[in-house]
Amino acid sequence: MFSPRLLIISAIAVALVSSALGVSSLYVNAQNNGEEKIVISHGLGYYETTGDVLDPTSSDGTASTGIDPMTYLRSFNYGRTSTLENGVVVREFTLIADDRQTMEVSPGIFYNVWSFNGTVPAPTLRATEGDLIKINFINNGTRPHTIHTHGIHKAEMDGVFEIINPGGGFQYEFYAEKFGVYPFHCHVMPLEEHISHGLYGAYVVDPKTPRPPADEMVMIMNGYDTDFDTENNFYTVNGIPYYYMHHPIQIEKDRLVRVYLVNMLEFDQINNFHLHGNLYNLYRSGTSLTPNELTDMVTLSQGERAVLEFSYKYTGQYMFHAHKTEFAEKGWTGLFSVREG
Numbered sequence: 001m002f003s004p005r006l007l008i009i010s011a012i013a014v015a016l017v018s019s020a021l022g023v024s025s026l027y028v029n030a031q032n033n034g035e036e037k038i039v040i041s042h043g044l045g046y047y048e049t050t051g052d053v054l055d056p057t058s059s060d061g062t063a064s065t066g067i068d069p070m071t072y073l074r075s076f077n078y079g080r081t082s083t084l085e086n087g088v089v090v091r092e093f094t095l096i097a098d099d100r101q102t103m104e105v106s107p108g109i110f111y112n113v114w115s116f117n118g119t120v121p122a123p124t125l126r127a128t129e130g131d132l133i134k135i136n137f138i139n140n141g142t143r144p145h146t147i148h149t150h151g152i153h154k155a156e157m158d159g160v161f162e163i164i165n166p167g168g169g170f171q172y173e174f175y176a177e178k179f180g181v182y183p184f185h186c187h188v189m190p191l192e193e194h195i196s197h198g199l200y201g202a203y204v205v206d207p208k209t210p211r212p213p214a215d216e217m218v219m220i221m222n223g224y225d226t227d228f229d230t231e232n233n234f235y236t237v238n239g240i241p242y243y244y245m246h247h248p249i250q251i252e253k254d255r256l257v258r259v260y261l262v263n264m265l266e267f268d269q270i271n272n273f274h275l276h277g278n279l280y281n282l283y284r285s286g287t288s289l290t291p292n293e294l295t296d297m298v299t300l301s302q303g304e305r306a307v308l309e310f311s312y313k314y315t316g317q318y319m320f321h322a323h324k325t326e327f328a329e330k331g332w333t334g335l336f337s338v339r340e341g
């Protein structure tokens with residue numbers, strides 16, 4: 001039987017060996033007094049927990065984390081606004097990168113997330129086509145980071161070659177064009193590492209004549225490789241596996257729902273979104289007001305995104321999930337609860 005002290009000492013020993021081998025993290029899992037005990041290192045200290053692990057279905061998904069997926073779902077950050085003499089609307093955002101946070105991505109599974117403004121995914125930025133966007137970026141982390149926003153802008157605003165070191169900052173400035181839905185993410189190499197740890201978010205640009213009113217929500221598909229084998233152990237929309245299964249998204253019958261969907265999944269080639277009991281209008285990249293397709297299924301590669309529009313004809317509970325079964329069964333599954341308006 002291991003004593004807790006021995007367990008921690010052995011974890012430290014393994015951590016030292018691992019770091020010598022270039023492995024940044026590990027976890028050690030052992031039986032201790034009949035309770036499962038886990039000691040986790042991300043090279044940034046040790047975290048201990050007890051309880052159910054590796055069974056996200058047994059939890060209500062409310063583990064303490066850097067994100068509340070229900071609030072996140074319908075939150076859009078429009079920035080601090082002002083208007084120039086020529087009538088252009090200026091939207092100023094602040095994004096602070098950090099790479100020292102720990103998030104319980106599933107009961108008992110702590111993961112060293114790298115985040116913008118403390119959440120994975122980052123807050124959703126929103127503007128109207130033609131607005132002048134200013135993003136005040138502060139690197140509060142221990143590694144270099146940037147913000148690379150998809151869309152049209154000057155080379156020096158692309159967040160690729162201007163690497164921002166720890167303690168540094170940068171102001172990105174560009175016009176919001178064209179309307180659509182975009183990802184933004186850190187673009188420091190190795191990119192895989194910076195993205196898989198959580199440095200991404202959604203950026204929505206509305207057309208000058210707004211889309212019809214709707215119950216709008218953002219869904220970012222992601223995953224977590226918690227054992228560092230470059231394969232994901234958990235899949236989610238909006239940060240927590242199975243969250244919307246345990247907390248169904250309430251929507252109204254006959255009311256238009258608009259989902260801004262972004263695929264930021266690292267390591268896997270594709271991801272997808274399947275809707276039950278319904279079809280949606282699919283607008284690829286959101287850059288047209290004419291739908292590409294009426295479907296219940298879209299497959300997106302990394303960085304691809306779409307706008308989905310639908311309304312439910314009947315009340316009840318309807319699943320939405322990845323149709324890649326492995327992803328669905330490792331957390332990328334949710335429910336819409338449709339009630340009378």
Ligand SMILES: [Cu+2]
Nearest residue numbers: 145186188194
């Ligand atoms: Cu980074």
